[in-house]
Amino acid sequence: MKMAPKKLAIKHSNNNNTNRPLDINDILSKNKSFVIQNTNDLNFIKPRLLSKKERTNLPVNNNKVKTNNKVHKITKSKKNHSNENKQIIENDKNTSQLLDNNSIEGVDTTSINSIKYTKKKQFQFDWSLNDDTSREVDPIIPKSLKINPLKNTFSNNTINISNKGNVQSQHSTLNNNKNNNKNNNYQHYLDKPIKEMTKRDWSLFKRENNITTYKSDIDPIRNWSDYNLIPRDILTRLTIDLGYGKPTPIQMCSLPNILMKNQDFLGVAKTGSGKTLAYLIPIFIKLLKTPSVHNKFRGLILVPTRELAQQIEVEGNKFGVCNLKSIVGGHSLEQINRDLSLDIDHNKEFVLIATPGRLIDCLDMGIVDLKYLEILVLDEADRMIDLGFEEQLDTIYNIIQKTRVATYNNNNLQILMFTATLNGTNISKLAESKLKNPIIIKLTSSSDKPNISQFFRYCPRYDNKSGTGNQYLSDKYKFDTLYNEILPHYNYPIIIFVNYKKTADWLLQQFEAKEEHHSHCYRVGTIHGSKSQDQRERTLQKFRTGELHILIATDVAARGLDIPNVSLVINYQMCRKLDEYIHRIGRTARSGQSGVSVTFVNETEDGQVMPLLFKFLKKNYPLNSINYDKNVEIKFDLKDYKNRGANNNKNMIFY
């Protein structure tokens, strides 16, 4: 119910009756003085009920309501300025009353009452307009949240998020928020200079990047330029030439810890997460910072496979700050000797990359010496143990300890280990025996897993009468499934992993046989241990350049190989170890991309490893990334999986 508004006066304003209600002009023209002459004058100020329709048709009144709503809002939001508010309300009230008193009509007094009510009864929140709880400044909400400015429906409220994850506010509202935050001494941790980061900021930052640290009192870097660790030429190479806007989480941790602590280091991070640069950049910086030892290897990187050694050599030499040289099996010692002196700049420091066996040969023959070694990296350390290199690693380590002279740069040999999978006992044995009081960085939370859709396809083993497996029939079924159902849906490059060299060669023949009858042509190559080193290198090079579409490989290609844009990995034969599976599928979905893996399984051949793998995947990967067909569900008892979000599909579609 509302009191009679003064609008009635307007209604009758043309009335010549002397008793007509006065309108505002009359009142103003009477110099704001109104004297009630007789009781009739009072009639129009008597309260009168109005219908809703009448009320909404009253512009004067509506304006008044707006004014009062405004006052109401101000009252609510400015608790910290209550005196000021009081003043505003009082002013507004006075203004209203002034109008009321002068015009008498046009005032909705309930509005004023409501202000009083608001002030008295309504709960006053303990923040002011200057406090901001929006996403842009909330440290708990990850900054990586992408806001598409084009989809922002609030006009002028555009928010740009740069590819480095920095929020740039373009609208005054957000700028105001920032300014206000400054006034309140509050800044998001990514906007702070690194020195001003608090303990809490660091823990939020680490949580956001899935970083777990042990025995490290050095905070990570957030950008390449933090702590001024990286010299200008390396920085230019990283950001301008390679276009790497910011370090990956493992690089954020490895750089400051390795460079500022001079302590041993163990880094565990998923496949394709940039582990190679996580040790190469610190090596470069360390060797550049300290006095040169001409023509001597000051850095050594040990890797399990030849291909990985050569890949690191190529990647590292792109920086142009050190001479990186690789020595691998399959090359004669004469050739290695020759290669070591080719294409080198004597003003730059030397870093050696090697597989353990060949390195021992070269040390024995005096082709290389490690007297001046300052930093040793064991990349894919667990794989080296799996391949039986443990003894060789010990030999190399002993030679280094014996021959190494204490340089003026550094008395300790700094040892770094990197791996994507922590193969329990083996790696901890190695870490214990080789690393002294290491800093350990783990980036292994489930959200940090590569974005791979993993499919499991049941492929039965066909048995002959004697009950032994009919390899031909089994393989034929798999190949037809692969060729007809899966490959047509994917772009190259594609990698097919097998367990045996003979299976690789057989598969190649099947592809070649198909090409005779089909117009579609896959260019396929194989890589395995029985190929000469030269053949292996040429095949890999062709695959990298796109000359080959499909690479059929044994596990020589499972570790570390970085071939961009691999869309699909096939496990034509499931491997025997969980960590090998992780490394194989890790050839796709590298550096933040997504990918697909398809694994052919049956209970006869994979009965031992698959239950363990499914258990592992359930614990460590998002279940909706696991897909399998009905037979896989039955044979491996995956009902529980389905309930929890994995996808089973009778007619599995692999894309």
Ligand SMILES: Nc1ncnc2c1ncn2[C@@H]1O[C@H](COP(=O)(O)OP(=O)(O)OP(=O)(O)O)[C@@H](O)[C@H]1O
């Ligand atoms: N800071 C970065 N920003 C973007 N891309 C990067 C960055 N650092 C490295 N990369 C790219 O990411 C890809 C994967 O890197 P890398 O081969 O070092 O991975 P990895 O962790 O060693 O993988 P694996 O465990 O399989 O050996 C490479 O193509 C590399 O060039």
